[in-house]
Amino acid sequence: MLEELSVRNLGPIHEARIAPAAGLTAITGETGAGKSMLLSAIRLISGAAASGSRVSSGAGEAWAQGVFCVADSSADSSADGKDDAGGANGIAAGKAVQYAEDAGIEPEDGELFLSRVVPASGRSRAILGGKTVPRSVLESVAGELITVHGQTDQLRIASAARQREFLDMAAGDDTQLDAYHRVWEALAAMDERLAKLRSQEAAARQQADYLRESIARINQVDPQAGEDAELKERRDRIENAAAIAQGVSSALSVLDASQMGEGSSDAASAVDLVNRAVQALQGIRVGGVFAEQAARLESIAADLSDVVFALVQELDGEGSVEDLDRINGRIHELNELMRRWGPELSDVIAWRDKAVFEVEDLDASPEKVAQLEEEREQLYQKALQAAEALHNIRVQAAGQLGEHVSEELDSLAMSGASLRIRVTEHDGGDSPTGSLGPHGGDDIEFLFTPFPGSPELPMGKSASGGELSRLMLALELVAAEQRGGAEGMTFIFDEVDAGVGGKAAVELGRRLARLAKDSQVIVVTHLAQVASWADKQFVVAKAAQPDSGLTETTVTEVTGEARTGEIARMLSGNATETSLDHARELLDESTL
Template identity: 65%
Template sequence: MPVLEELEIHDLGPIHRALLSPASGMTAITGETGAGKSMLLSAIRLISGGSADSGRVSSGAKAAWAQGVFAVDDHDASAQAAHEAGVEPDDGELFLARTVPVSGRSRAVLNGKSVPRAVLGSVASQLVTIHGQADQLRIASAAKQREFLDAVAGDDAQLTAYRKAWRALTDMDERLERLRGQESSARQQADYLRESIERINQVDPHPGEDEELKARRSRIENAADIAQGVSRALASLDASQVDVDADAPSATDLINQAIGALRDIHVDGPFSELADRLESLNADLSDVVFSLSQQMDDEETVEDLDAINARIHELSELTRRWGPTLADVIAWRDKSAFDVEDLDASPEKIAELEQERKTLYTDARHAADNLSAARAKAAKDLASRVTAELSSLAMDGASLTIRVTPRTTDEPIDANGADDIAFLFTPYEGSPQLPMGKSASGGELSRLMLALELSAADMRADGQGTGNDGMTFIFDEVDAGVGGKTAVELGRRLARLARTSQVIVVTHLAQVASWADAQFVVTKEPPDADDDAVGVITTVAEVSEDARVREIARMLSGSESEASLDHARELLADSRIAAAD
């Protein structure tokens, strides 16, 4: 599955140099408030094609730069997206980089090749999903909600069937609109095509006929030279072919005499072989004499020349107007015969196509109903799973309803089907159902998205849909407003999602960070006296063993007392044991 192997940052905000190698499972990013954790998310947004802000370039630097290295397989959607952009993975890796100068335009690079920002975003969309307050509002759109539902619904067959039926219907609608909108110019075009087809049919050309006729004309125009040359050749080879009274022996007679002379030699030597060669030569010579005599017989008359010139003129008129070759003329005539049908907007033709459209609409509507049924079934299952997850994430009484509303037969269908999809969130019991994004705080929305991704992963494990297995999920603010037992459950669920996808979480809760396979600490430090950097410097470093214990202790109590260190060790041990179950 695609995995973010490395994230490198230069001169972005307070981070002058940072290199992270996240775990393939769950990675926690921790640190004090204001230390600069948000810059890590900014870097990932940059390499995901997000908007560039030159104001975030480090003070004193000329440009900010970020690069993400992802391990991918050739069959991954990200690799396919890169291939469509003319870029291939390098040893199974995709390098997504972005440069943001202090002044001027940003530059997007994919595996060393400059690409439009939209291309970088297209590839990144198959690799990374950011669930931050600003990012996840995208799922508030009906289009994103429909995409999410289809990804877990396992409705690929129904969706493919509907799209095929929809294309056939829209093609017919375009054809009818073109016919109904015809004016006199279109009718004149139809008349022109009919007259042209009739003219070509009257001449009845055949491919290559003009070249054959020109060759025949050349022979007639050079008939005297041809006749003289053929006669002289025949007189030399066999005079009887030109003058029946000639008594001179032919070339074949002379060769036969030579053959006889060689055959009469009864002494060992090459004589028999030479006789055989002369016989072969004589056979070829006889064939030449025969062919030349035929040329004399086949010479065309001057009367033939007039007819040939007239035919060549007719064919030239065709190639001049519809050529350049007779094959082109014939192809144009055959195509025009079909075009006339569409240009001839007769009432009968339109009525015929309108009846065909009714059949196509019925087919599309039937395919849309099948798609809606599959979506409704998946929506009920997904909403039920999400609601169950929310109760374990400090959101008792909260629920998600996914409404799939089929349109009536009087309402139009569109490229996405014949239903309207809405994700409605109830933040607490008794609250009205409101669209996602308008009914949840940043932390609640992050936890709702976690519940959605977990439920989708469970549905995929049950054999439904395709979805985002292998995606790198990044969660920010997911722990806002929670603590204690809920924080432990939140960490447990992030770790569960990390079994099938890479998860990176920015958190200030030790109960969440303790579940991570790797932990990075963002620290804010004053610059050294010898350092050219201006202002506060932010460092990013991985912590493990004792260093991680100290960081967890700091997150628990703000100190490294013996009691907090013991609590940190216990928390890490409990999380490892629970994660192994």
Template identity: 65%
Template sequence: MLEELDIRNLGPIHEATIAPAPGMTAITGETGAGKSMLLSALSLISGGPADAGRVTTGADEAWTQGIFAVHDDASAASIAHEAGVDAEDGELFLSRTVKAAGRSRAVLGGKSVPKSVLASVAGELVTIHGQAEQLKIASAARQREFLDRAAGDDAELDAYRAAWRALADLDEKLARLRSQESSARQRADYLRESVEHINEIDPHPGEDEDLKAKRDRIENAADIAEGVSRALAALDSSQLEFDSSSDSASASDLLLQAAQALRGIHASGDFNELADRLESLNAELQDVVFTLSGHLDEDFGDADLDTLNARIHELGELTRRWGPTLTDVIAWRDKAAFEIEDLDASPEKLAELESQRADLHHKAVAAADVLSHVRAVAAAQLAHRVTSELESLAMAGASLEIQVSRRDALDANGGDDIAFLFTPYEGSPQLPMGKSASGGELSRLMLALELSAADMHDGQSNHDGADANSDMTFIFDEVDAGVGGKAAAELGKRLARLARTSQVIVVTHLAQVASWADSQFVVTKIPPDADDDAVGVVTTVDEVADDARVHEIARMLSGSESEASLDHARELLKESVL
């Protein structure tokens, strides 16, 4: 509910503050006085377009602010909370600044926010039924939203959306899996071929290094044999099969001779210990001789260097692709075997998900059917109520039909196409709403819709205590265009009825409408001061009550404030009570 609207430097309004009544508030004044600026102010704080041309001449900027009372659990409070702003003492502050240079700034609760955030919050608080704003109802989405609000189908809509989200999530998962299926098959084929190739070569850990060492020995066999022979000749010539005619003693013989010489010393000293050490050295030497002798006996048989090099090349290809070592190659092969099993199982997984999808689709369709039935029942009831209201709003012969057409395709809002079809007069063809009515007719049609929806909710509240529009402020402009006499009084009465469940602000030039309001504000245009041409036209906005309101109603009735018109005004105000 709008508690206060503040305006600074917007068009001819230099400064104004309006505190509308919780019920119905009438905005009146002579034609051209500037009543449209109030709608412009509300449009600005609702995220509407900013027009620098509306900044008061000579001012740097225009500013408007709306203070709204909200419940803690209201949708507007939730949206504001998501934007980082919480209501203070049950109030939300929405403001907008428009620079004369053309830039604008949106502020929510003292925090700068994108214009879209302001629009989202205001969308839960204000519904403007002006000529431009009402054209939005021509969209199928807005018509569906309105029907859902009138139907009070929150439970059915929530149940459907839960089912639809589950289906949509699984569809996304299936699409991702299907897109991966081709690449998964390619991956499985690659892994399978790679594993088969590795198994065919059958590598063993360290085999490549052993083969390289063997190749090195084969390639250097002559040098190895000559070096080993010369070493053995020097260490222990008895190990050689060839003639050892040299008289020189081997290293082993010399070590033994030295040990024996030391043991032949019978004087005190460490000679025996030294002899032991020499004999230990000889034992170590003999072990070396034995190892070297083995190299002399080494037989490479029929080893073919070409075959050896081919094997080394095969193993090298494996380490280059899956290495760096053969141990890594073998580990990769074993891991790939497990991955192949997982990839080969994907068709079964796909079939399992498709089965789940069929079940979820069945549940979503069932939930959509329930929602569609509730909508169809509400559509018939709402259309009937609206058509009945239109006759009392100077639109005899006009009617509304709301079509709920079931379709196969589902989306986040169900499986229905909603169409509001309006017949402006008897015999006229049905046309989509928004394309078949004048501004005044469309305003009265919207009033009939809002009133009928409120009545439907009032009936529901008898059962569940809910009141869907208690936080909503409805703004009506041009609703009285082309209306007069008894129809004007009926129009005012219906606006007052709507104000029982929602705050209503109406811009009107009819006394029969304004008389039903709980409060009334008069917009007055003050001509420029002859001594100060720079000031220009100034518009004031003042609340009128008691005698002042009687005089304003009298002016609206006859353009004068004669005793007859004043008496008529008093009588009208007295009669305008629900």
């Protein structure tokens, strides 16, 4: 939701600030007062092309900024009694926030600041959250927050892609779209894999041969994780066998000579001496310190016995010269593998395991291709089923949308006008996916009949600016009602009242107010019957500045009697008692 729009030095507007209502806001004023500059400001912060000619005379640059609420929770009710659109803003705002975060911009206190600086000469700057960004980023973010329906903005709906998006939005077919997108992506990935297999050249086949030979070489050696470290440790022990044997024997001769076998010295060993000390202390038969020390010596004797046992195991030999040769040979084999596919043995094993899968893809054997083609056919059938489910929902939604829009047009001074939405199967030609594409298998076309007897023509090529604005109002209104809300989007309508008057003008205002129940709507209008429905009204007027005598454009919110006076001016050109009474009556009656 647009919380605030600020403008400086843009055309005749030297400085203005408006805080639109959460519901319907009307921008009024005499012709030529500069209402279009507010729309220009909104287009600028939406990433539109900028021109230095729009900068106010004598100013160095123009500046526009929009502050948008992107909080994903309902805000407090606004002063005019309408519920803020913050809560409904979740879906559109969520996408806008995602685009901003992708550009490195985080919302501040649930708000996004979109700004544009346009110098009198030179390139403009797009600013998001206080940071300069590419204009395309501003366009992406604003595209999720604002929809402008003016004569120059309606052409977007003429594109087939926009019409498909609008129909899907009205249909609320997110579940079916997601299901189709998943199977389509799987099908596209399979087609890419098959194409790669079928178009393999000599280099790919050579790569497959290399991988197979490498896998065979590694498998022949059959390396085991951590094996190289274990072998190097064993080699070190064998190479130092003499020193190990001498050291262990010397230690055992001191600790327990009996473990040395025949010919061992009769001298008492360390274990014997400690045991004798234990017996001597135990023989005192007095407790206290002697018993404690005897216990400590018993523990020492046990530890010494464990040490003796461990050292005896090391006397069994560290391996022969033949063992050393075999170990060195194995280490050499492993080193060769690590040199080619390492640097570590674990890297060699990981490379081999990955190469196995790569060979499967590179080996374009008939059996492999046939297997993948079978899997591809299964995916294609699933995609056809998902596309059919999506098609059925689109056809139903198209019928309802076209019928209800045509009914709305009759109340918007477009009697006899109608809209038909045609959903047909796409002609895929020679495409391997037939009629299917990334968004289903449908061609969608909005066909508009402006008056009875007129041929159906593609939307955007068969209506004037005002008619197209009213057509878009009817579309937005019916789509919002079909999907249970307009998701908090900010809609801006310009020229929607062109050629409208009387009862049709009242109905136009009523429908704008209906759309504003669940979304924010800003309308630029010259009709009192439309402005009277607004929750807030701003008047754009030219005024001579007393200090300079120059004429500047001001933007002022009107309330109370001031608003009644503006409505009266719009009705009759000036505020007479009769027009004021009529204005009060119109304001009282303009409620849903």
